[in-house]
Amino acid sequence: MGISNLAFLWTIVFPLIVIIYYFFRKKYSVQEVSSTLFWREVMKETKVSPYLQHLQRNTLFYLQMLLFLFMILTLLQPYIKSKAIAGEQIIWVVDTSASMLVDDGKQSVFEKYKQEMHTLSKQLGGKSVTIITVDAEPKILLRDEQKIATIQKAIDELQVTYGHENWSNTMDFLQSIIEKKSTAVYIFTDAMDRKQLPTRTKNVKWIVRGTDHKYQNISLQRFGAIQSEKGVQAIAQIDNQTKKNQQATLKVYDANNKLMAEKNVSLKAGQVTKTVLNDLEMTTALTAKLTVNDEYTADQSMSALLATDQSRIYVDQSLHQLVFKAFQSIDPATSTITSKQLKTIQGRNLLVTNQTQFLKQTQNPVLLIGRDDQKAFPVQGNIKAIDQNLFSYAPIDDIYVEKLYPEVQNAKTLATIDDKPLIQQTKNGHIVVLTDLQMTDWALHPSFPLFLWNVKEKLTATESQLGTFKPGEKRVISLPNSPKNYDIYSADNEYITTLTDNGSFVAPAKPGLYYAKSDGDDAFYFIVALEQQEKTLSEGTTFQYGEVSKKDTIAKDDSVFSTILIIMILGLLIAEWEVQRRYGFTN
């Protein structure tokens, strides 16, 4: 219990005045009577309970006293001094990195903290809470929220985002939101270095919750696979961070979650063990899962995409050397061959030529630079890119084109010069550049190799993979049928989300193998991988640092009191009214 508004204590004067009035009022007027015979009898009757009679006689006085006392109490604003959270402003910083999933068998650290936050939320006493999650970058979940229901909902919705916490970022961010008010910052993490905390502690109390426990961990540090002539070979690196020798089982699954290989590995205490799996079947992606007895399971699974991209680039010898040079810088395996040899190329290899006849075939994607069947004509004017996809990293509006070949019929125009087609895409998907390198200065611009890279990606990406992402990473990716919607599924064919705009791809939070798929298209595999830092656990500590004034540690839960007091005052007023009505003022 405490009092919020001690200044109102002066109102005690009012009841004192009433008490004094009652003290000094005429007590008993003496009256001589012939005999008190009957009076004694009367008094005998009423004096059965003197206390009760006294009460009855002074009802109005006591009611008035009570009324005044309650009024004073209301003005003083009492509250229950519950074990309250310090500080006027409360900030909860929640680490949502993967290492928060360490589990002592009963409960993960993250769940434990969620429960703790629930407990704390009940002790807020009307103070506002800001909840910040820490991942690669800090994120505000709640800002100065006072409603307990909202706070608890936000706590329930907290989830591990598997990223690696970036403390320096978070601290800078925290400094910006800590106001001049006294602030209590709760940091819920597994392990945090004391040095990470800012030195400014005036009016800020840092309460850091660490794990206080060294968890047993064996992590699958690295996993990779390569395709060779012998088949697929996979390598796994397992780090035993415990102080005991351990036995583990490594299982390798293919993209369809089918078990491909299984191997028992013995791990020496505190050492990294390498293990190789040979002669695996060809597949697009491999997932390794480590079965071992430890307390942190998030780092026991890794996926690897197989380098299945076998497409090569063949450049026609008759083309300008710069074309070959440019492609070589993109892919060292680029070959330059004669037009005759070009015709023999099988599979999905990119052919770069000026032979218009290649546009008819559909097996290999073709980049046609110039036309051998038409004569060029001079052109002058502005270059305008119609389809931005190919020029996304390399705007071409500043290049100079001297001459232009006539357009290819039935083709989509991607860029124009003086409203005449400059770059086209045929129905078969081939790209046509209607100029020779000799007729333009494009090759001298940095946009040229980037354009070629874009073309290569666009034409050969059909069976490609999207790569590896950090949990929740945002990255611009280029999918071939970009206007279409891609659905993203996990390796277990569980629907995750739909990708509507490939410009803002956000990787799922949970590490694992995923694929994006559009209607009738092949699946594009990608991996969400845990960051290496999250594979090592360190022991955390719980500590407090800095201080806030004690005044702010009081939770002021006065709402209940005020309501009760006001109801009581009303009740007393009614009672006084009734007593006065029945007995009058004097009695």
Place this chain on the structure above:
Amino acid sequence: MNKAKTALSPEWSSRIRRYSLQSKSRIRGQHKGSHRSKYLGSSLEFSDFREYHPGDDVRQLDWNVLARTEKYFIKRFLDEQEMRVHILLDTTKSMAQREKWKVAKQLTVALGSMVLNKDDHLSFSYVNNTTLPPFRKKGARFQKAFEQAVAKLEKPDTKGNFARNALTVIPKDLTVLIIISDGLEHLEEWQIFFKQLPKLAGDVRFLQLQTAEEMAPSYTGDVQLVDMETKEPLNVSMSQAVLTSYQQMRMAHQKQLEALCHQYGIAFLSIKVNDGIQHILFQQLTKAYWIR
């Protein structure tokens, strides 16, 4: 208290002279009085004739009748006897209430005057702790003396209980005993007292004096009531409930007192002193056939 106050005005005195105390009591004094008695006696009032039987007083023979009819008849006359009236005044301190005391004294004087006027024997006494001789006279000439005797009573200051001690000051063989009191004593005491009275007098009358204040107290607030007799204070917070309770007590006492009087053949009359002596004498007492 001076004489003028106690003494009745001349106008009253003449008015009072017209009244006399009425009583059917058979106990009479030995002296001749002015009251016709039921007994045959030697008064001038004729009663009836009766045949002579041997042994009768021959002096009472009606010679005229004998002369005319030659039959022996005895002529009988009603007796004329004096009444022995005693007035017992309650002089305990409870009577000290100004109005009450005044009316009590006036009543005593008025009734006493009536008695003396009719040449009856009047005695007057009150419970006194001293051995002051009580007034005891016969005849109208003692009226002034009686008035003075009453006027001498300055203030009621008798200590102790009236009902308990009254018996000692009442003479025997009374025709009428008039008790003037406020009746504010315990019923048990009254009962003991009343029980003895029929032996002493043939006609006992209890005149209860009550003040308006007693009948309907007008006190409000917290009042310390001081008993005039015992001087004991009693704190009472007046409220409707207390007053109602008081009224109930008083009425109960009144009824029981009346019942007690009835039980012992005592005439009971309750008088409100605030009505004034005139009203009491000529309305209330006459209405009750106490005086005529």
